[in-house]
Amino acid sequence: MAGAPATSNSFLGDISEDFLSCSICLEIYKNPKVLPCLHTFCQQCLVTFKAKSGGVLKCATCRIQCDTPIQELKSNFFLSSLLDTYQRQRQLSTDHPQECEICQEKTATHMCVDCPQFNCDGCVTIHKRILALRSHEVLTLEKYKEIESKSHLNEQSKVFCSVHKDSHLEFYCDTCQVPVCYKCTIVKHRVPEHRQRDLQQVVDEYKTQLRKILGQLQVKEKQVEKLKSAAESTREGILNHYEAEKVKVATRAKEMIERVKREEKMLIETLDEKARMGLKDVEMSINEREFHHGNIVSTHHYLETLVHHGNAVHLLSTRTETMKHMKEMVAMETKSLNRHDITEFHPWREHAMMGVIQSDVCPSKCTVENIPKQLLKGVPVKLLIKTRDSKGNQVIPRQDVTVKTKNPDASWEGIDVEDNNDGTFHVTIMKKMVGIHQVAMTIANQHIPGSPFHIPVIQLVGKAGSEGQLSYPWGLTINKHGDFVTADRWNNRVTIHDSDGNYRQSFRFTDQFAKRFSPCDVAISDDNEYFMLDDSNKQVVVSDENGKLIRKFGSSEIDNPFGIAINPVNKNVYVSEYDKDCIRKYTQSGVYIKSFGRSGKKQKEFHRPNMLATNSKGLVYIPDMKNHRIQVFNSDDQFMFEFSSTGGSTMSHPRAVAIDKNDHVYVSSEHKVTKHDSNGGFICRIDSEKDGLNSPHGVAVCHDGRIAVVDRDNQCISVLEK
Structure with a gap:
């Protein structure tokens, strides 16, 4: 690196070591190269990073792919100058005397602003004798520190040509779009093939462009900042939302646990009640049979004793009563114990988390509500079936409830049964065939009382609706299509409905x-x-x-x-x-x-x-x-x-x-x-x-x-x- 600008302490105070450090190796830049995305890295770090990425170079910061070969990437002169200045300032700020950077033996007494280099008294003399360096400004260390501390050291850096080491870059080749020195304009960048302008003029124009773009970039920066803020708010909203949802889950889990406990208690109580009722019946039956058994045993023992030990008078004196009583006891019905209703727990049903208690149903105790005297063709009616056990209590049945209908043409049709899971069932009947329909309702293949029900289905035309509704109709005939043709008197028209009762048209005149x-x-x-x-x-x-x-x-x-x-x-x-x-x-x-x-x-x-x-x-x-x-x-x-x-x-x-x-x-x-x-x-x-x-x-x-x-x-x- 040739020269660097002398920079004020206040400016360097704003520059941190992070700004001067490569984000890959985390050390001070070494030969910094700038990517097209304007992010800078050490040249060797880029080589290593590209090799680890499968031969594809992507920016380690923004992940934008760079197709330019690493050796053709431009050096970041700005960072290089900052690094030189930063290092010089660190050297000047130390209490140790600076060593001459030429002979590297004596203590430095001077500082070349353009090189920049520390020089001892002897090397300063040699520096001034070199023709190419005579234009350089050389200051004593005291003077350099004094001017720099007052922020008066504002000379532009003089960057030397990488080809002609002793020539400053003072021109800009518009054709090649690179800074060049005077010698370059004679050798590789000659006119008229190349067009050169003063470097400072191009820089001034470029700064104007940069300031305009920087204004736009500032606007974009604020937009992105707002988007970032919105994204952060969204992130916060997401976190808050899911925290709230987790609270809902926990609350719901608590409610479900409490509900399960309530259902458990209810189911246990139901089973206990069923067991109590069943046991009560059995106990009554046992007591009754024990009574009859004891009566038979005592009678049998008495008569056995009478037969073996009684005389004729003893035996015949109670003959009539004895024979009557014995015949009654022998004829006494000894039927087995009635089968008790079976009750079972069935896990999980739609309306219950745990399940329901199902019991045997006595079909003869079941009832059907809402049986209509007649049905209108195409109009549904909902019937209600209530299932009960042998004692008439409403229960959820273990057996299947089935409903089917027999149409006037003798065909059978199955009807869906809607289980309300509480011992009631809804059945929707809707018929499109006029005539007498049979509705058969069975439980465990046994008919419910009244089943099969005989329900007439009739057709009404023009009863409901708007356009096809009749108003005080009188005469009626059937046309060749089978349509109903009605003198729709108060609607002042003749109205036509098809054979299914759908409105078709009307004549009004x-x-x-x-x-x-x-x-x-x-x-x-x-x-x-x-x-x-x-x-x-x-x-x-x-x-x-x-x-x-x-x-x-x-x-x-x-x-x-x-x-x-x-x-x-x-x-x-x-x-x-x-x-x-x-x-x-x-x-x-x-x-x-x-x-x-x-x-x-x-x-x-x-x-x-x-x-x-x-x-x-x-x-x-x-x-x-x-x-x-x-x-x-x-x-x-x-x-x-x-x-x-x-x-x-x-x-x-x-x-x-x-x-x-x-x-x-x-x-x-x-x-x-x-x-x-x-x-x-x-x-x-x-x-x-x-x-x-x-x-x-x-x-x-x-x-x-x-x-x-x-x-x-x-x-x-x-x-x-x-």
């Missing part, structure tokens, strides 16, 4: 008529045209199956319509007039033909005719509501017969009639639906009291043979089995 569309009944022709009876506008409205208006007719004749039907024989349209007590006939195109009937109670007279129907032979069945009968006419409007019997009672206020493919007649009357043959003979009642019909109106036969009836006041359609 908004703003197409003088008054709001108010349908009371519907009929469908063989051409799939929908004939809808509009009460408000006193007309028949005809549309296609999508609700597109085709035509309308009848407003000149119709006054207060109620029912509509299409005769399959003559294809005519029949409309019943509620107030006029007559039936009007039209062609399907809307041409008025005639009317028949008048007010009265005789044949061919009506009092409030309602929703009529026709069979396959063209017979027209007309509910004569206030006369409590059904009148039947042929396709030529001739009276055929009437009927009013419903199996032991008189028909009451019949509202509507429907005909199936076998010409069976279905009549909806006050609170019930009945089935008749084509001549009106009563066959059976279709609904039951459990169905709870409330003002049945329109009735229709589904494609699968089930009977659908408009339950007007319940605002739905009930689908019933035949």
